[in-house]
Amino acid sequence: MYRPIFARRYPALARFRSTPTYSWNSQGSKKRFRRRKPEKNKYLPLPSPPETYYSRKGHVHVSQNLKSSLREYLDAPWEAYPKARAMRRKWIVHAGPTNSGKTYNALQRLKTAKSGLFGGPLRLLAREVSDRFRAQGTRCNLITGEEISYDIDEHGSVAPLSSSTMEMVSLSTVADVAVLDEIQMIADPDRGFAWTQALLGLQAKEIHLCGETRTVPFLKSLAALVGDEIEVNYYERLSPLEMDKSPLLSLDNLRPGDCLVAFSRRSIFDWKARVEKETKFRCAIIYGALPPEVRASQAAHFNDPKSGYDILIASDAIGMGLNLSIDRVIFTTAEKYNGESLDLIDPPHARQIGGRAGRFKLGAPKAIPGLVTTFHAKHYDYIKQCMQTEPEPITRAGIMPGDQLFADLISAFDATVPPSVVFDTIAKSPDSSASDMFYLCGISGMVDAASCITGPSDVLTIEELVTCCQAPVPVGRDTRLVKLMDNFVRVVQKGEPVTPISMKDLVISKIVDKTADSSELLKDLEVLHMGLNSYLWISYRLPEIFTCREEARHLAGLCQAEMERLLETKRMSKSAKPKAKKKTADKSAVIS
Structure with missing residues (x-):
C-alpha cells in the first residue's frame, strides 16, 4: 500500500498525519480543508524528442552538448573552482544540536586568525558577529546584500576579517580561516547553492563548518571527492x-x-x-x-x-x-x-x-x-x-549553474518565451536532478519573481534579467510587492537613474502617517521596508540606475523607528480569537 512521503520519512509520526486534514474553528467545531488537486505542468520537458524543451508558446531545441555540460557540472561542480582545488584545505566540522557552543568555538578560532571570514544564513546574524568582534576590539567588515560596511583604520587599510551573509561570501579572497554556519542548509531547496558554492570555492586553508550532526556523512563523502582533509568534532548541549x-x-x-x-x-x-x-x-x-x-x-x-x-x-x-x-x-x-x-x-x-x-x-x-x-x-x-x-541524514546538496552555463541555458530559449517559463523549464528538467549528490536549486524562486513581469523582457540582457529575478522581493507576501517587482524591471529597461521617492510603488508617506489604523499601518511599513531593502540590494548590482543608496538607507531607518514605536505603544488586535470566515488559511497572513 502506498504511504505518503511524510509517513515514509517519519514512520513514528505517521499516525499524527490524518487524511483529509481537519482543524477547529473559533466555536470549537471541526471543519474540513479541501486538498487541491495537483495541477499538470504544461511546461515540463516532454519525453520525445529528448533534446527538446517545450514552453507555452512553442518549443526550443537545446543542443546535446549543452545538456551534457549541465550533467557534467552537476556530477563534479567542484571542478568549477580551480583555485580552491589547487590549495591544501582542511575542513573542521563542529556538529551538534542548538545551544551546544559549536559556533562559539569556531568564532573564537576566527578571531585569532590573521585573515578570515564568517558566512551565516541571516543578515541579522552577520551583523551580530561583526558588532561582537568590534566590541571586543577586533576589526571586522560587514558585507550583506543590502549593506557593505568596511572597517578602515587611520592608515586606510581594510580589516582582515569579514562577516557576511552566505550569498555574499567572497570566493576570490584568500584567507587563513573561514567559518560557515548552519551547514545543514546546504540541502535547502531555495538557498542551498550558497552553502555549496562557498564550501567548494572558498580559498581558505581552514574551513570551519557548524551545523547539525546529520550533515556529517555527506560532508565526509564530499571531502573525499574534493580531496580535502576533514576533521569532525561532536558537541552536546550545554544545557539539558x-x-x-x-x-x-x-x-x-x-x-x-x-x-x-x-x-x-x-x-x-x-x-x-x-x-x-x-x-x-x-x-x-x-x-x-x-x-x-x-x-x-x-x-x-x-x-x-x-x-x-x-x-x-x-x-x-x-x-x-x-x-x-x-x-x-x-x-x-x-x-x-x-x-x-x-x-x-x-x-x-x-x-x-x-x-x-x-x-x-x-x-x-x-x-x-x-x-x-x-x-x-x-x-x-x-x-x-x-x-x-x-x-x-542529508544526502544531496543544492547547486546553482555557473554564470556562463546559466547564461547559455537561458539564451537557448527564444526571446518570445516568458522568463518565468524559461526558469521553470530549467528548474524542472530531468537533467537538473540527475546527479546522486547535487541538484539544481535557487531557480524556482526566480520563477515567482519572473511571473511578476508584465511588459516585454527581451530588451533586458541576460545578466539584467537574472539580477532582477534574484532580487530579495518576497512577491508571495503582498500584491504590492508583485507590482514593485514589475516596476524594478521597467526601471532597468529604461536605464534611467531612479530614486526611492520617485518609485510610485514605494509609498514613502506611510512613514509619517498618523491617521491609519495601527495594525494596517504596521503592515504597510513592513511592505515599504521590504521594498527599500530590495532597492538597496539592487543598488549594489546596478548602481548606475539605482543611484540613491543613502537615501534608501535613511528612509529604511525611519521606517524601522516607526515600526518599533508601533510595537511598543499599540495593541495590534482587539480580539484574541482567530477569525474563521474562510475555509483555508489566509495566505497573506503567513510568515516565515
Whole structure:
C-alpha cells in the first residue's frame, strides 16, 4: 500500500498525519480543508524528442552538448573552482544540536586568525558577529546584500576579517580561516547553492563548518571527492532540553521567560493581545516580516529582565540568528500553512524551534534546563514525538549553474518565451536532478519573481534579467510587492537613474502617517521596508540606475523607528480569537 512521503520519512509520526486534514474553528467545531488537486505542468520537458524543451508558446531545441555540460557540472561542480582545488584545505566540522557552543568555538578560532571570514544564513546574524568582534576590539567588515560596511583604520587599510551573509561570501579572497554556519542548509531547496558554492570555492586553508550532526556523512563523502582533509568534532548541549510534563492549557500558567510560538502574523498579534489583556505580562514579538534591526530590538527587550517584557511571542524566525534567553518554548499549534493548506510541521523544524529553550549563559552558576511544551493538549504528543525523532541524514546538496552555463541555458530559449517559463523549464528538467549528490536549486524562486513581469523582457540582457529575478522581493507576501517587482524591471529597461521617492510603488508617506489604523499601518511599513531593502540590494548590482543608496538607507531607518514605536505603544488586535470566515488559511497572513 502506498504511504505518503511524510509517513515514509517519519514512520513514528505517521499516525499524527490524518487524511483529509481537519482543524477547529473559533466555536470549537471541526471543519474540513479541501486538498487541491495537483495541477499538470504544461511546461515540463516532454519525453520525445529528448533534446527538446517545450514552453507555452512553442518549443526550443537545446543542443546535446549543452545538456551534457549541465550533467557534467552537476556530477563534479567542484571542478568549477580551480583555485580552491589547487590549495591544501582542511575542513573542521563542529556538529551538534542548538545551544551546544559549536559556533562559539569556531568564532573564537576566527578571531585569532590573521585573515578570515564568517558566512551565516541571516543578515541579522552577520551583523551580530561583526558588532561582537568590534566590541571586543577586533576589526571586522560587514558585507550583506543590502549593506557593505568596511572597517578602515587611520592608515586606510581594510580589516582582515569579514562577516557576511552566505550569498555574499567572497570566493576570490584568500584567507587563513573561514567559518560557515548552519551547514545543514546546504540541502535547502531555495538557498542551498550558497552553502555549496562557498564550501567548494572558498580559498581558505581552514574551513570551519557548524551545523547539525546529520550533515556529517555527506560532508565526509564530499571531502573525499574534493580531496580535502576533514576533521569532525561532536558537541552536546550545554544545557539539558526536556519536554514539560504537561501542556500549558491556560495563560494563568505563563511565567517570565516563556516564548509562545505561532506561525502566522495574525495569530502572533492575537496571542499578544490576549496575553496582555488576561495577564499582567507585557509581550515582545518577533516574526520574519519585521526588519532584522526591529527583531534585534525586540529580542533585546525580552532578554533584559528590567525592560518589562517578560513574554516573547514569535514565529519560527527564532529558529536561528538570535540569542534569546528563553526558558520554555510553547507551541500554540503544530500546524503551519504550506501555501495550499495547513500541514503539520516537520520534526527537524520543531526541533530547531524547541532547541532555543534553555540558552546557556557564560558566567551563570549552572545551566538552566530548557523546556518544550504546547498550549493545547491535542498537539502535545506530536511535538513530543518530534523532539525525540532524529532527522534523516542529508544526502544531496543544492547547486546553482555557473554564470556562463546559466547564461547559455537561458539564451537557448527564444526571446518570445516568458522568463518565468524559461526558469521553470530549467528548474524542472530531468537533467537538473540527475546527479546522486547535487541538484539544481535557487531557480524556482526566480520563477515567482519572473511571473511578476508584465511588459516585454527581451530588451533586458541576460545578466539584467537574472539580477532582477534574484532580487530579495518576497512577491508571495503582498500584491504590492508583485507590482514593485514589475516596476524594478521597467526601471532597468529604461536605464534611467531612479530614486526611492520617485518609485510610485514605494509609498514613502506611510512613514509619517498618523491617521491609519495601527495594525494596517504596521503592515504597510513592513511592505515599504521590504521594498527599500530590495532597492538597496539592487543598488549594489546596478548602481548606475539605482543611484540613491543613502537615501534608501535613511528612509529604511525611519521606517524601522516607526515600526518599533508601533510595537511598543499599540495593541495590534482587539480580539484574541482567530477569525474563521474562510475555509483555508489566509495566505497573506503567513510568515516565515
